Amino acid sequence: MGEISWRKSTRSGGGAGNNCVEVGTGAGPVLVRDTKDRDGGTLSVSPRAFRAFVAAVKTRY
Numbered sequence: 001m002g003e004i005s006w007r008k009s010t011r012s013g014g015g016a017g018n019n020c021v022e023v024g025t026g027a028g029p030v031l032v033r034d035t036k037d038r039d040g041g042t043l044s045v046s047p048r049a050f051r052a053f054v055a056a057v058k059t060r061y
Helices: 047-059
Strands: 003-006 022-024 030-034 043-045
Touching: 022 043, 030 047
Parallel strands: none
Antiparallel strands: 003 022, 022 030, 030 043
């Protein structure tokens, strides 16, 4: 899969700042993981599906 670049929202404050998910991008699917359990499961979705998800969230919130 190659190098994955992980990032989380700048709005994910509070506590230790681990109350969020991280998004990983690289050459392939978009990966999503819990910052409290980085070694736990990782959700893998297509870039197209992730863009649609983000667009839907932005229009509702």
